[in-house]
Structures are given as C-alpha cells and as structure tokens.
Amino acid sequence: MSFLDASEMIGGYGAADILHGCTLKVEKGQIAVIVGPNGAGKSTAMKAVFGMLRLRGGHVKLDGEDITGLSPQERVKKGMGFVPQVNNVFPTMSVEENLEMGAFIRTDDFRDTIEQVYELFPILREKRYQNAGELSGGQRQQVAVGRALMTKPKLLMLDEPTAGVSPIVMDELFDRIIEVARTGISILMVEQNARQALEIADQGYVLVQGANKYTDTGAALMADPEVRRTFLGG
Amino acid sequence: DEVKLGISLGFTGPLESMSPAMAQGAELAMKEVSDSGKFMSGSTVVGVRGDSTCVDSAAAAATVEKLITADGVKGIVGGMCSGETTASLQNVAMPKGVVMISPSATSPALSTLEDNGLFFRTSPSDARQGEVMTDEIMEHGIKSVALTYTNNDYGKGLADSFAAAFEAKGGKVTINAAHDDGKPDYSAEVAALASAGGEALVIAGYVDQGGSGILRGALDTGAFSTFVFPDGMVGGKLEADFGKEINGSFGQMPSSEGEGKDKFLAAAKAAGFDGTGVYSGEAYDAAALIMLAMAAANSTDPAVYKAKVMDVANAPGEKILPGELGKALELIAEGKDIDYQGASSVELIGAGESAGTFREIEIKNDKIETVKYR
Amino acid sequence: MIRVENLHKHFGGFHAVDGASLEIAKGSITGLIGPNGAGKSTLFNVIAGVHEPTSGRVTMAGEDITGLKPHELFHKGLLRTFQIAHEFPTMTVRENLMMVPAGQSGETLWNAWFGRGRIAEEEAALLKKADEVLDFLTISHLKDERAGNLSGGQKKLLELGRTMMVEAKIVFLDEVGAGVNRTLLNTIGDAIVRLNKERGYTFCVIEHDMDFIGRLCDPVIVMAEGKVLAQGNPSTIMQNEAVIEAYLGRGLKNKIKAETQA
Amino acid sequence: MDILNAFVAILNYIIVPATAYGAQLALGALGVTLIYGILRFSNFAHGDTMAFGTGLTILVTWAMQSAGLSFGPLPTALLALPIGIALTAALVLATDKVVYSYYRKVRAAPIYITMVSVGVMFVMNGLTRVLIGVDEIKFADGARFLISAPDFKAMTGLTEPLAIRATTAITVITAALVVWALFWFLARTRTGKSMRAYADNEDLALLSGIDPNRVVAVTWVIAAALATIAGTLYGLDKSFKAFNYFQLLLPIFAAAIVGGLGNPLGAIAGGFVIAFSEVSVTYAWKKVAMYLIPGYEPEGLLQLLSTEYKFAVSFAILIIVLLFKPTGLFKGKSV
Amino acid sequence: MSTHQPKAAKGGKWRAPAMFGALAVLFILEGTVSNTFFSGHWDNALGILRVGLISAILALGVNIQWGYAGLFNTGVVGFLALGGLAPVLVSMPATPGAFAAGGWGILIALCVAMATLVAAVFLWGRLPVRLRGWAVAATLVLGFFAYRAVFDPAVEAVQAINPSAQGYLGGIGLPVLLSWPIGAALAAAAAWVVGKTALGLRSDYLAIATLGIGEIIVAVLRNEEWLDRGVLNVNGIPRPWPVPYETNLQQDPGFLARAASFGLDPMTGSTLLVKLLYCLLFIAVLGLLIWAAQLALNSPWGRMMRAIRDNEVAAAAMGKNVTGRHLQIFIIGSAVLGLAGAMLISLDGQMTPSGYNPLRYTFLIWVMVIVGGSGNNWGSVLGGLLIWFVWIKAGEWGPTLMGMLADHLADGTLKSHLVDSAPHMRLVIMGVILLAVLRFSPRGLLPER
C-alpha cells in the first residue's frame, strides 16, 4: 500500500478533461518525480491530488485513507504540503511572515523550523523583513519552498521548485530534498530539470496528455534512450 | 364616483424627509372633501402618490406620465422641486392638458413659463418675503447679518431678494454663502459664517435639512446667538430640537391673519401627522384648490376647471379655512363666490401664485410665538 | 549594439544594480548569468524602459536610449520577454501573437471604420504568420484557447512566440527556459541560433540552465550583487573560481565536466 | 491677547470640528479599506451598513432608555452599541451567505462584486428607511459639552469662544482606541495575519491550511463593527438621518483612497486630509487676520473659495495628492 | 489569484436576440396590458423607451472606456453635465447686454487662468527641483488673485441683468441639434485635460479621481450663474428638429385630420407622435454609435485595446503606446457621454444643474453596463434599456407591493409607517433585480465572449 495513492484520476477545468486516467503513487520516505512536455497536465495532476480540482473519476488515498472528497485545507491538516508552480508566495507579506503562514496549522513552537529554512536558504535570512513581492524570481522560489517546509508535512508536493533558481541553490535544494525524504517524508515533484531530478528519484512518471506514458524507477527512465530523447532533451 | 388626484413629490432623494407630511396634507384635504359627501354629487376623491425624486427630471416626467395615463388622475398636486416640476409640466402635463398645482416649487422662472393656464402654486413669492424679513430685522435694531441659504432655487432666490432689500435699506450682509442639503458635515460653512461675523445669522434653508445642521454648528461653536428664520425654518422641529437655545431669535412665515394655519395643525394632529412640516399646509391648499375648482366648474375635466382655480382662490367671496371645505362646497352649490384662504392664506396673483401675508414669530420661553402679521 | 555604462538602480536603500558596465556586441548571443538576486532582471527592466535608472547610461548603436518608454524601444527594434510570463489572459493565443506587429493600419480608428479592405489583407497575412509561429512552438492546437488558461510552460512559449512575430534588432530573453521542457528547449535554442544566423538578431539571454548557456552563448557575462563579476566564453567562465563560488557550485560543475568528457 | 484670540478662532472653527469629522470619516474609511484589502472589492454598501447599524443601535438605545437604563454622563447609545454591532454583524453575515459567497465561489472579477454591493446598497438603503424612517433622529443624551462656548469665554475672558462637544471627544477617543485595536489585531494575532495572507494570495492561503470561510466571516464582523461604531458616533455628534449616510459614502471613499486602498493607516490619514481640507480651504481668514494685524480691516472675507466648492476643493486636493503619490499617501494596493 | 473566470453564459449566438426579444416584450406589455405591473399605455412605454435610449448611449460610452480599456471612470455625471451645457450655450437666445456688461471680462479672466496654468506647467518643467515648488506656488497664487480681480466684477455685472429670469450670458440661438456634437466636443475637451493629468492612476485611484472631477464639474455648473443660471435652472430650451410641440399639433388642422383618420384623439395622437419622433431620432444616433463601436472593437484597434486592458506592461513592451491609447479612448468615451448629456437636456427642455447627482447618473449607468455585460456593446444597450425600465417601474411596483402587504393590516401607526415608506421599496426592488441578474448571469446578460 503506497503512502500516496492517486489512481485513475479523470478531470479538468471546464467541460473537457485534461487528466485521462492518470495514476501517481509515492511510497513512504521516497521521492517521486513527474516529467513530461509542457501542457501535459502535470500541474493539473498535482492540483487534483491536492483537491483543488474536482475529479470526475478516480480516487486519492493518503496512508490508506480515502481523501478524495476533502477540501485542500483539510488535506493540509492530514499532512500534505504543496508548492504551486506560480503565485506561490504572499507578495505583500514579509519573508518571515510568509514562513509563519506556512506554519499556520502548527500549534507547537516553530521557531527552529524557521531557523532550518534560513540555513537552507541564507539569502532569506538577509531579506526576512522584505516583502516577498519585491524579491527576485529565484528568491521567491526559495520562499515558496521554505513556506511548504514549515508545515512539517508528511507528503510534500513541489511543482517545479527549481524553476529559475541558480545552479548552486538547485544543488542544495536537491540535497535538502533527499535529506527530507530520509526523515520519512514522501515527496512528489514535477521537474523540468529532469535529469537532475530523476537522478535522485526513486520513482519516475512520464506524463503525456494527461495519462501515464512511462512509469519506472528514476534510473531506469534515465537509461531509456527513447525517454531521454523525447522528454529529457537528449 | 371616484375622482383621482395625483401627488407627485420627491419621496426618495434629498428632500425625502419632507415629502410624507406634504402628501398627508394633500390627502387630508381629499379625505375632508370625500367625507363631506357634497363633492360632485357624492363623488369621492383619492390621491395617488408618485415619486418624482425631486432631482431627476426624466424620472419625474415618467411618474407624472404614468399618473395621467395609467391612473387617470384629473389633476396633480406637485411637483416638489422647480426643475423637476418644469420638466413634468412642459413634457407631460401640458401636452396632456392636466392641471398641476405645486405646493413648493418657488422658482420665479415658473411664473413666466408658458403653461396654457394649467399651472399654479400655493407657495409664496420669495421677493415679498425678503422685504418682510428686512423690515423685521431692522426693527430689531440689527444692522449687519450673515446669510446662508440652501443651494437651490428657493434658497438662492430668497437670499438674493433679501440681500438686495436689506442692503437697500442700509443693512450689511457680511457673507452670502450657500449650503447644500443632505451633506454630512457643515463645519466649513459654520466656520466661514462665523468668521464673517454679524449681529445675527439668517438661515434661508429647511429645518429638517441642512438648515438644522448649520444652526446646530453655529450654536455649539458659539458663533452666533441670534438667528433669523424664514419660512422653511419655522416648524415644529425647530421648537423641539432647539427651543431653549434660540430664545430671542425670530422669523416669519406666510400665514393668514386668521387662524388658518392653526386649524390646519389641529386637523393634521387629529389625522395623526405632523402638520408643521414644511409645505404640508401648502399641499393641503393645493389639493383643496383643485377640488373646489372642479366643484365650481362642475366638471373634473382639467380643460374646463382650470379657469375656475383663480376664482375660488381669490376674493370676492366668503373666506374658507381648513376644515371648512364642506361649507365651501355648499356655497359653491348655491352659486355663491368663495375666497379660499386655507392653511397658507392663499391669494393667487399674476400667473397663479401665492401673494401671501406673513406671520412674524419669535422664540420666547422655548416656544414659537406669533408676534404680529405683516 | 547595446552599451551599458556604470548603471545604478536603487530600490530605497537597496542597490539592485550597482554600477554595472557591459556591452552586447551586434550579432552575438550574449548570456547573462548570476546568482538569484544578482540584478539581472532589474538590469533588463532598466534597459527595456520599465524602470528609470538611478544613474548611468544605456546606448543602442551609439544612440542614447536611457529612459525611453518601452513602446518607444519596441519601435527601435528592442524586444523582451518577461521572467514571469505576461500574457494577455482574456485574448486567444492567436490574438496574443497577432497584436504584436507595430504599424498595423487597422490600429487607427479611421481605418477600422473606412479602410476595411486593407485591414482584411493585412490580417490574413498576420494570421498566417501567427499560425507558423504556433506550429513552430508546438502549440498550434491551442490557438483558440484563452491565453490565461495555458500551462506555465506554454505561457513561456507564448512569450517567446511574440518576439518571433516581428523583425527585431535585439531580443532580451529573461529565463525562457525556466519551466520549459528540455527537449523543447533544445528546439528553442536551435531557433535562437537560426534567427541569429539568418536574420541577424542580437540576443541577450538570462538563463540558469548551464547546458543551454554553454551550447548557445558567447560571450557569457556573470553578474553578482549588482556588478559584473566576470565575462568571457562559456568554458572559461565555467572554470572561473569566483563564478563557481558565487554561482555554479561544485556539484554541477563536476557534472558538466563529466558530461562534456563523455 | 489678540494672538490668543486668533488661535482660539482657528481652534474652534477649524481644528476641533475637522478633527471630529476627520475621525468619523477615518472610521468609515477603515471599514471600506478593510473590505477592499481582504475581500478585494469596493463595498458601496458600507454607507448604508453604517446607517442600518446606527438605526439598530438607536432602537436598542430607545429600549434601554424606556427601561430606565443610562450611562451616566455618557450617551446611552454607547451602552447599546455592542448589541447594535451584534445585530448588524448578523445581518452582514447573512448578506454574505446569501449574496457574496456565490461570487467568491465563481471567482467573479472585483468589478462584478462591486456592482453586487451596489445592489446590496439599494436593498439596505430601503430597509433602513422602512425600519426607522427618513426623518432626522436625535438620540444623544448625557452631557452635551466638555467645554461650552459661554463657559470658555467667562473662564478666559477672550472674545473668541471655544466649544468642545462631549460627543466630539468620545468620537476621537473611540476612533483612536478602535484603530489601535485593529492594528494590533492585524499585525500581531494569528487570525489577523491569516487575514492578510488571504488577502494576498487566496489559493496559497488555502494551501497553508487557512480556512477561507473563517477569514471572510471575521472580516465581515469587523467591518460591521467598524460601520456601526462609525455610524453611531457620527449620529451622536451630528444626528441620524438615513440619507446623510449615503452622502457620507463619497468622502469615505475619498479618504480610503487618498490614504492608499487596503492600508488602515492610510484610511486614518485620508480621513483627516479630507476633513481638514474641506474646512480650511473655504475658511474666511478675515477675522484671524484682523486679530493678527492690528488696525487692519480687509474689504473682503479673505476666503479663497466659497463654501459651495468645499467638496470640490477636497477632491481637488485629493487628485493632487494622487498625482504625486499614485497609490495614495501610504502606498495602497491596486488591482 | 488564478485566472479562470466563470464560464460564459449559455445560449450562444441566439442569446442576444432572445434577450432583446424579451426586452421588447416588456415594452410591448407596458404599452398594451393594463394590470398591477404594467400601465397599458403607449405613452408610458415610449416615454420610458426614449430615456432608455439615452441611457443606452451613456452605457455605451462607459463601456467604451471600461470594457475596451479598463478605465474606471466614475465621473460620468460630470461629462454628462458638461454635454448638457451645450444646448444652453448653443440654442438659447443671448441675454441682451450681458456680453457687453461682463462677457469680455469673463473671457479675459479665463485667459488669465489659462495663462497661469501654462506658466506653472512651464516653470515646473524648466526650473531646478529646489526652486520649482515655490516658484510654481507663487505663480499660481498670483494668477489666482489676478483672475479673481477680473472675474468677480464681470460676473457680478452679468448676474445683475434681470436676475430672476436671466442673469446669465445666454446662448447664440442656433438649432439645438447642433448642440449635440458640441456637447460631445465639450466633454471631449474636458476629458483631454483630465486624461492628461489623471490617466496615470491605477484603476480604483482613477475611479476616485474621476469621481472628484465629476463633482467639481457639477459644482461649477451649479454655482456659476453667469454660465447657466446655476441652481436657478435654464428653462425653455427648444426641441430638436423635427420634433414639434404637442400644443401646436393639437391646433394644427392637418394633424387633427390625420389623427382622426387613425382613430386617435388629438391629445393622445400628439403626445405619441412627439415621443415617437424623439425615439426615432435617438435610435438613429444610437445606431450610428453602435455601428462605429462594433467595427472598432472587432478591428485590430479593438484587439490592441483589449491587449492593453489585459496587461499594460506587456502591451507597452510590444510597442503599444499605452498612455496615448488610454487618452484616446477616454476622450472618445467621454465624448459619447457628452453627446448623451446634450440629448438628455434637449429632451427635458431645461437645464437643471442641481439634478446631476452621482447616484442617478454615475452608479446607475455603471449598473447598466455591468448588468448588460461589460466589454459587449450590445450588452450595454440592453443593460441601458432594461435597467432604466426597471428603475422607472420599480417606483410604481414598490408602493403596489407595499399596498398589498399593508392591506392585511389594521389601520394604525404601523400601517401608515409602511405606506409612508413604500416609495423606498423602489430601491429595494431595484437592488433585488440587480442582484438576481448578477446571480444568474454573473458576467452580465450578454458576456463579452
């Protein structure tokens, strides 16, 4: 039984379906990576898993419990955290307040988590009192990931977390993601920096037109020349 | 039979608080006539209210249109404000040939309007009041006053005519400033008036509109202690809200030398509304005039009875006061002349507007008291 | 082509661009890299007329263009894309492209009323052109979709597509690659090279994907903390210790090495 | 002495009334700006919410008075205020449920919600009048003056009077308290921060586990409280008349905007800017000039513009402010 | 915020004809059926239609600004009022002697004011930053006093001429139809000034700035008696060609014969004819405007405008002159508002500056635009006609409903309170209808696309 089990998801924004029976599973403490062409429905699938999109078919289970009918904020309480691809910070709140909002549902003392985030992304400590809307693109991305980490989720979902971040930060981010996974947190992420991502992935999904095209371990996908050529840029 | 009269007043909009008492005044006259059983061989008269909004000419015209065509009214008490009245008269009532008697539209421009003899009004001319007020102030030994008026044709007309009369007699108007009704704050106006100074403050406004706000501010800041109140300010509210603070202030309102207004007030009280409301009595008179003219012409057709309005309003004839409409109908039936006085001592002059005598009042012992008639 | 002299841009007390001087040679594909917050986008925005510089000068082919408005710069042949996609959300994808060319005769009211024949001809040509661009970007199936409904990467493609609708002299690309599928990014890279070779466009490219930079750009300019840190061809830049320290990091450098050797 | 007289004249006719009016506007603007900041639309119904809340408070006041309750030297209405607020909040929440919630669900553009609020404004406007009528109502009891004009003259021997109404003082004090409380709430409490987060990015707030319904409800309750307090204080200081509250809407919006939409501090500043410019630009400086320059008797009134233009003047000042600070004095939001 | 909008309303291309059909049925019912809700007289139906057509033009003007370019103009009442000044200036007779008495003085004073402003702007641009604040302030103050010194006596002289009936400069006695384009031009000129200064402001800030400008324009019209008699109103503005006066028709034997042949009594016949002519005249204007607006919207020009509305920064980067286009559209929209203002005044036959209140002439127009569906020209026309119809009828339905309610009550204070408050049901009904429309068609009756 996978920790996250989203099976046969069907759904879309209007009348037309974007997802045509897409299945995503993540084991406890493992990293799953979704790759695929632009517009394949990766973000849509993430939203569906998080309950931001009504499904017309399929179900989502977390730790064996069916959560298909829950609202996003109920899923947050169940231990899911999400960094969307766009609009992922509170622009007129300071960096620190952004992180605090990440910890909104926590009732314990979260100051040391903030410290951890600052250690991971030192630039954020420097900019802690600046509004997130005034940050550079890459800095914003770091705030967004930091915010999600604040929840101390059991399942962390990241939609292109490395888009626009510099190589040095990207490397650290991937390191950190591995570290996070080691503590038993499951990770589901979408990546276009696919080669780096698949390198650390336990499980890889190639999504095309809302359906699973290839599913295998990260290494196996990397090794498949067809996949490399068509989806990973050679 | 049932005869319908329209009542087109600004039930919503800036003067909305004045309209109900006016409508009730008009309806009081209709009820009196109906109850007498002597009108047009026992016909009853009912009023149909319509909302003229006071500020929106197009809406007022539509209202009057509907009153005339859909409800089939034979005459109209209204409109309320001069602009809207002109529009509904020229665009609707005149083409349709229906009589309008306005209780409150005081613009001099209405006198010269071509109206096919269909338009009358029971409110007095502003020019005369300016002179009366001048005399009164002079007699109080006051030589300089600050003047504020409500920024409409009534206020402006009254203020201008008063200022001209007062300065002609050697008085000094230190400032002649407008105030808008229904504004949330009058500090600026009060400050300007206070700074200009003067022995008294003349408030040519409405007591349940901006006039109260100005008065309140002037009293509270201690800017003035003597006030002069023209007709729009003299009402029950003045006594109730300011009674003991304005002792010694004075003013005037159009009123017959007799007890016309008092009779009207008593009748209004019996009917359960406040007859002291501004223009409530004038509305009563407007309705009464239409009905008496109908009786005199023995026809409800405006084209016929419009000629009789001046006859019943003016001498010669027996004087008719509020509450005596039944008697008036009897006299008319007997073929006798009447001279309708009503609540506001109606005397239609020129193109059909009230000449008016004035009652001078003073606030003594927290009450409005009549001093004399002019 | 473009010369930036001692440019400063301050936000309150913060010096986002702090005395940068650089030159973009005509006909080159210049890469602009640097850590997050180095001031790259701010520099772009100043050059493109979105921000007034605090001080300094920008010239284009010898002509001073400091402080010109964006639309004036467009008419001088300077185009740019945005790091965070700026589509026209309620218009269709095709309309997003068709609105770009300047000097359309249908853009004056007079012609809209009385010159409809000419407009129809122009429109037909524009339509063809737009469809070609969409084909090239592999999103022609979306031509009638509202641009606001596109996926993140598709919006970036649309950004790029707009620059292909006109004859530009110089194009500034702010992270076209972020969020774009790598296979497609290669195609885009090829297109950039082709536009550069065939039509003589000059490019200035901000990008964090070093593969892309390495394959495309020469020279590469590195910015850090609002200043120019280093400049040179890609391979020297990637060996530069200061650049590795501030930007590339050890992990990636090794990887890139490994790949180039392989 | 004359300098003192000049000073007192300015105090009495400009500073005191403008402060009171400014505080009233500021409280109103605070409500508008809060709704704009968090629910992201211009709420045209706010003026009529004020009227309605005040109407309810008056009814409660009357009930209390007839039951013999009083609040010593303070107006009974203050005692009735909490009940008025509760009732108004209930009504506003019901309105949200019936009307606004749908538009949030379909994510309608702000302009549509603004128009919806115009609809609500019409309905409330009518309801208020049906509830309590169109007449002017005075419901201030308790002490009238802190300092009355004759007392002041007797006390100081100055020729210029100075009067401070008790209601003026109450207004200013209450306004200050409310503003402080609101600031503290928004900046320091968890709920306050979650409201700001919701305002910033609704979707992300959802992802952080913030309950949008709660945020919306709290916002409405605060807005209702602000409206009722503002309306009641205004009614106490001037008088209650339904129509005036609609008229108040314009200067309130002006205040909120000149200060910077969505910014509470801006709302306060805006209220005072509007009030002071209305009163001072149309002030006739003649008297003050005469005090200050002995022997000087000016021909005219030394009035820059007549009072007919006071509203125009305050708007002109507002436009000038916006030209130099396009999102208001305190950097407000813009959609 | 995510961008997905509520989906376009159902019905496709038949939606607009169906909506207009339904509206036509409403007017026909008003003209033919007499019951609690409809009057059953064509006089009323045409009367409502006539102002409804002007409302439609107003809504079109606002839609051009908002729907095309996203400019939030809440100064509608100001531009409308300015347009309304045109019939006074164009078609009223000149007041004898007024121009000689003070006309020149007023003109000179206005020139002084203009020169002051120009000088101030010039100084602002040329002087070093440290000096310019004081220099400009000094120029403005000096200019202001010079202006007042010339202006005040001139105005006094004009206003002294027969104040109760004239007291103003009057017009130039030309046909009133001419005043329509001139009203548009007046409003356009004002829009140019406003646009030059305020168009840099963002949505809601522009809204309040224009609201203020509207108030200022109305305040000027209310208080400058030399211009339009202020609160004293100007009466007797002639009717536009070819509309006759009913009273003349009623005496015209030719018309009487014609009316008789239709079986109409002369009273009804004449009022109907006049209304019909007005309606035709207005329909002609509206038709022309709609034609122009539709062509423009569907041209590359319209596409550019929508692009600017959607994203100004990107549009500027794509070479579109955002400020210039905003100014253009602001002027065009305002000109349409001014045109409608002039039409309204020549319909009323009088100019009543105190009648210009923002509730009626700004908010109600906005309601029309939004209910109709912003960005859609036909929607604006529909919204204008429908909301005006409702606005008028709600005034009648309110008391009717209240009367039904009160009928079941015993006489007493409650009943009389209810009856007195019946007119306020107008607003309640209006509000409920507005809410209902927006509830079931959240993007307006005819959404943009």
Ligand SMILES: Nc1ncnc2c1ncn2[C@@H]1O[C@H](COP(=O)(O)OP(=O)(O)OP(=O)(O)O)[C@@H](O)[C@H]1O
């Ligand atoms: N409006 C602003 N107000 C204050 N600071 C700002 C503003 N815009 C940018 N900054 C700051 O300026 C710096 C440079 O930002 P810029 O966007 O130019 O970075 P960048 O080099 O493009 O980074 P990235 O690679 O992450 O996009 C950042 O530290 C940012 O916080």
Ligand SMILES: Nc1ncnc2c1ncn2[C@@H]1O[C@H](COP(=O)(O)OP(=O)(O)OP(=O)(O)O)[C@@H](O)[C@H]1O
């Ligand atoms: N709000 C929306 N309304 C309608 N259609 C949408 C919406 N958002 C996305 N789509 C469509 O759904 C499809 C999948 O979008 P999605 O954002 O899931 O793609 P993606 O795989 O995340 O792509 P990318 O890598 O570019 O981010 C796209 O074709 C897009 O046009």
Ligand SMILES: [Mg+2]
């Ligand atoms: Mg995506």
Ligand SMILES: [Mg+2]
């Ligand atoms: Mg950047």
